[in-house]
Amino acid sequence: EPEVTQTPSHQVTQMGQEVILRCVPISNHLYFYWYRQILGQKVEFLVSFYNNEISEKSEIFDDQFSVERPDGSNFTLKIRSTKLEDSAMYFCASSKTNNIQYFGAGTRLSVL
Amino acid sequence: GEDVEQSLFLSVREGDSSVINCTYTDSSSTYLYWYKQEPGAGLQLLTYIFSNMDMKQDQRLTVLLNKKDKHLSLRIADTQTGDSAIYFCAESSGGGFKTIFGAGTRLFVKA
Numbered sequence: 001e002p003e004v005t006q007t008p009s010h011q012v013t014q015m016g017q018e019v020i021l022r023c024v025p026i027s028n029h030l031y032f033y034w035y036r037q038i039l040g041q042k043v044e045f046l047v048s049f050y051n052n053e054i055s056e057k058s059e060i061f062d063d064q065f066s067v068e069r070p071d072g073s074n075f076t077l078k079i080r081s082t083k084l085e086d087s088a089m090y091f092c093a094s095s096k097t098n099n100i101q102y103f104g105a106g107t108r109l110s111v112l
Numbered sequence: 113g114e115d116v117e118q119s120l121f122l123s124v125r126e127g128d129s130s131v132i133n134c135t136y137t138d139s140s141s142t143y144l145y146w147y148k149q150e151p152g153a154g155l156q157l158l159t160y161i162f163s164n165m166d167m168k169q170d171q172r173l174t175v176l177l178n179k180k181d182k183h184l185s186l187r188i189a190d191t192q193t194g195d196s197a198i199y200f201c202a203e204s205s206g207g208g209f210k211t212i213f214g215a216g217t218r219l220f221v222k223a
Binding site for chain 2: 006031033041042043044045048051055056058065091093099100101102103104105106
């Protein structure tokens with residue numbers, strides 16, 4: 001069964017460093033998303049991406065964040081200068097239409 | 113804004129039925145979902161229901177939707193220890209790109 005894959009599973013970084021979280025969405029999907037889940041809190045929407053541009057973004061997705069689909073298979077989330085409060089589990093999702101989303105296993109980001 | 117609420121804990125005995133409840137506020141919700149998250153794992157889509165349906169059954173899972181009361185429930189028949197996990201209720205509205213999640217209900221299954 002096709003699945004969304006995310007790498008790495010755990011990323012440790014120093015505050016102020018840039019990180020790139022990588023995702024390979026399901027191959028025939030057209031919509032891509034990033035969510036995050038701070039430990040013990042709700043899963044929060046960050047951004048959606050369709051047709052090579054951002055469709056919607058939340059207040060959390062400020063200038064420190066960017067997304068890119070550098071080739072036909074990868075979808076990345078970049079955090080330019082990480083803060084302690086960026087520590088969370090980051091989930092990538094994809095969907096064929098803009099509704100039923102399938103999620104990856106997540107990348108745990110730890111900012112020290 | 114949109115919100116999804118669900119109770120935080122549920123404990124059942126193995127073999128009993130589990131019912132996890134959820135309420136949502138967005139009257140334009142088009143799809144409602146149940147996701148399962150096991151410890152250290154991602155969000156597994158268990159089932160979903162379109163807003164013009166009242167009920168959906170899929171093996172041991174039954175989803176009931178009361179659109180008037182904006183209430184969604186997930187019934188797991190013959191609950192097993194392997195069903196122990198966090199269950200997230202979620203919704204999305206037509207034309208929208210984001211899915212709104214509840215805080216999750218942690219299901220404990222006692223042997």
